[in-house]
Amino acid sequence: ITIDSYLQALDTAKDKRDINRSKYNIADGMRLMFDPFERVARAHHICPCCERPFSAEEEDEFVRKQRIKAASSAEHVKVLGTESGSADSTFQQLDKLRVVYEEYVKIAKEKIPQAEKDLTELTEELEQKTQAFDDILGIVAQVKADKDSIEALVHPVDAADRSFQDIQNLQKQVDDLEYKLDFRGQGVRSMDEIQSELNTLQSTKYMAPFRCLLRYLRMIIFFLDYCIIAYCF
Known part of the structure; x- marks a missing residue:
């Protein structure tokens, strides 16, 4: 994942988390219905869905199928739970980077341009001061040369x-x-x-x-x- 693709990755992780969570909730809800269906069928000898009367053989077959589905559903719910947890963990990890990403955006769009502007201004100011310093050095050199010339005339004047x-x-x-x-x-x-x-x-x-x-x-x-x-x- 790159910085530029962070938001897209975050949205993708969120969608995957929501889908897996929805699948898990549906599967877990269906798993929870198997036991009540079995109890209704045994207690009233009817189909829990359409309330059609069961014969003894139909009732036993219905209960057997419910138990098989409940067993397989438990494994399926477990797998969906693992996938949902993994998707949620991925989303949480990416979401924790949101503050870092927002700070990066702020730095890239505000602080770096401002720093570049300040650097340009400071560079121009430094160039101006450097030029002024060079001018001062030139004046000092000229004054020193004049001083040396005057000092060189002191002895002839005294003589x-x-x-x-x-x-x-x-x-x-x-x-x-x-x-x-x-x-x-x-x-x-x-x-x-x-x-x-x-x-x-x-x-x-x-x-x-x-x-x-x-x-x-x-x-x-x-x-x-x-x-x-x-x-x-």
Whole structure:
């Protein structure tokens, strides 16, 4: 029996049970009449069915036939009882499955379609959230790349700032030297002192980028020296 044929099998079992029960009831009813018929025939010497008078021989023959039929009827009733009980048992077993079948129908027609609908909606929602998550990952990756780029610029900026500070300091020293080289100013130092200080500055790590400036200063010194000599003479 399959699920689809359950209702048909249940109806068939019910019909078979009812038919066998009816046969059993009829046969059992007829069996119960044999003994009363025999008593009527013996007591009144007539046929129990048509009330025709019996002779002694007819009465004995009727009683003999009734006893034979009663004996065979008992066996027949027993067989019908077994068949009726079996049919009823089959029907009861199938009927117990009615609740399961009804639950199956409810699941197949209501719960499964609803579950499929919910699954479709959840799948669509998951796809949307997955796409949003991928977008967030892209943004995070871009932010990280920008952060790495900015961090990579920190050291050059620091170096540039230090270089700018060094340039300002050197510019101040150059300004001081230019002021001191002015022979009309106060506290003029000798050429040897200026040359010694320039040599000291040239030996520091900051003078490498300013060699051109030093050459320019040397030219100024040479020019001033020339002017001093010319002025003295």
